[in-house]
Amino acid sequence: MLKKPFNENILKNLKLKNSFIRSAIWEGLADKAGFVTKELINFYKELSQGGVGTIITGFSNIVEYDKPASNMIGIYDDKFIPGLKELVDEVHKTDCKIFLQLVLGGSQGRPGSSKRIVGPSAHTHPVTKQQAEELTIEEILELEKKFKLAGIRAKKAGF
Template identity: 40%
Template sequence: MKTLFDTCNIGPMSLKNRLVRSATWENMTTDDGHMTDRLYTIYEELAKNEVGMIITGYANIVEEEQPNPGMMGIYDDAFIGEYALLTDRVHKHDSKIILQIAYGGTKTSYNVGDRTIFAPSDVPEKSSGTRGTPMTKADINYIVKAFAAAGKRAKTAGFDGVEIHAAHTYLINQFLSPYYNQRDDEYGGCLENRMRFLIEIYEAMREQAGDDFPILVKLTASEFFEGGQTFDETRAIAKALERLGVDGLEISGNIYGKAKSMAGRIFDGHELKKQGYFAEFGNIISQDVDIPVITVGGALRPGPYRNHAQ
């Protein structure tokens, strides 16, 4: 059994321990997503306090799509220099830092009337009620290219890798979900089709960033409601991503801040734990694949979590 303080590898990246700070929206950037002194300080403090790998708050990939105020940006080259300062400050303390990259989509109530928000289909998001514009093939290509360019910028800025956010009912998760994805083209219907958008994003980013740059994917364990993405589907997605060359997975959930009240219940035949909400789901996936698996949520103390990192 590996311990929290054992070293491990994620692709070509070596970590001094298995302590990961999962992505958190700090709401501390400038209005257009640029770094501030407060944010530099937070990340350097995490590194000083022996966090092996820091995953940043999510960064938007196109300027016109900002699902929350004060979130990080990676939508043009103007961010590269300031992120180089960030990665330098983290690396001085022997920690690694990963940039989480996302397109938020309809899980938002921020400036909804003032911008176009893409979605796979005309289905309102459950928590926000926000509807999006169903994407054309041209829209899909635009977002795929934006993800790829963001990954390349992250590498240029000195990040140790990136994490594609495909969970929490953000846009990629909605394509994966049979509830939100009602398309009748090659991006909808069967799971293979619903995965196509994520796979195109990964492949385009891999081409831009190269084989030596770690790319992780964050997945929803289950959507935890009838008609949504199931755990069996997530397991199939995880296996497919491993075959493609994804370096690691983070297993999370999408339960709208209700984790404590839902803990102890059974979903898709598995328990949502009171300690480490998604640990049971992550443990199973870690046995399905031979790449590192991270679990997040409700981990209040070191626990007997199976970790497949080598």
């Protein structure tokens, strides 16, 4: 049981200033292409200034064709790194940690938002009613690489 949530905490080898974690939600403040905006930076800056110890961002798309919601953060290309670095640097000024949520939305995205809807098997999502096309083994392995590349980009940005 957590007894002192305002005290420093250790998560593996990461020191957190407290135990308050803002979980990931879609904020919709990136521009249409997925670039960081001043509004997005200010959103996370204000969260970090409010005293939370750790922030998990809204989701970021690892491939251009899969965009589960509008105005979400892009991480599928190096061109996104400078804006993300600016965001991370602003949050780190308050000794707050920040994690980037990497995602492939598939059929769970908002209808009409993705150019291609994929999944490990062909299926229709029970809520969104979107139909996912089945990925080949080669495509799954390629997506695994895309997740790794997105993680490398996130690390370069300071996450």
